[in-house]
Amino acid sequence: MEPAPPSTYQDLAGIVDYPLVKPDLTNIQVVEGLELAKRYRVACVSVRPCDVDLAVRTLAGSPVRPGSVVGFPHGSQNTATKLYEARDLLRRGAREIDMTIAISALVSREFQHVQTELVQMAEICRQEGAVLKVILENAYLTDELKIVACRCCARAGVDFVKTSTGFAPSGYSIEDVQLMRKHLPEEIGVKAAGGLRTLDQVLEVHAAGAARIGTASAAAILDAWKARLAEAPSQNA
Helix, strand or coil: CCCCCCCCHHHHHCCEEEEECCCCCCHHHHHHHHHHHHHHCCCEEEECHHHHHHHHHHHCCCCCEEEEEECCCCCCCCHHHHHHHHHHHHHCCCCEEEEECCHHHHHCCCHHHHHHHHHHHHHHHHHCCCEEEEECCHHHCCHHHHHHHHHHHHHHCCCEEECCCCCCCCCCCHHHHHHHHHCCCCCCEEEEECCCCCHHHHHHHHHHCEEEEECCCHHHHHHHHHHHHHCCCCCCC
């Protein structure tokens, strides 16, 4: 079943995740990004682990959820390290976790390792009422491994499966979104990220089955969405 197209401002803003994870961001730039997210009423801001306390304070009282990353960007930390990182972030107030799958284990076909790690991470997030998004980093995977990863995520009961970190040689593709949507149960969402810069790209991946969008171009995209809604008086933002 294709998702209904967005018809209001919040329909689109409410599926946007705004990343603030570049290594060279200053504290001032992080705060500016957090304030931008509040103005645009996006779903979540994903910050570096060192910025979680700042994000929780800045976003307090707003509907924007503070999030952070685990095993980022390559998924190469051992399981114990990832679990500790997740527990620490949740204790500090993160409400959404974007975790990079164990890429090296996946491409080495150590599927039981991948499955066990995902089950443990999903359980930690469920206990805290937090959202878990698992990043596959599709640039490094064959279609077969993408499907295996989706099945592991489905067995673990994660909330979203994500295409990319934005730090690999390539990001999202429509074909990947469609493949992931096909091989995930309906209750698990697909998140597209990595290279989404225009409104039309966002609408295209949403129509292909993406329920969340990760983009650093949130302001430009949502400004364009406001303008498009203004051209259609019958639609109420």
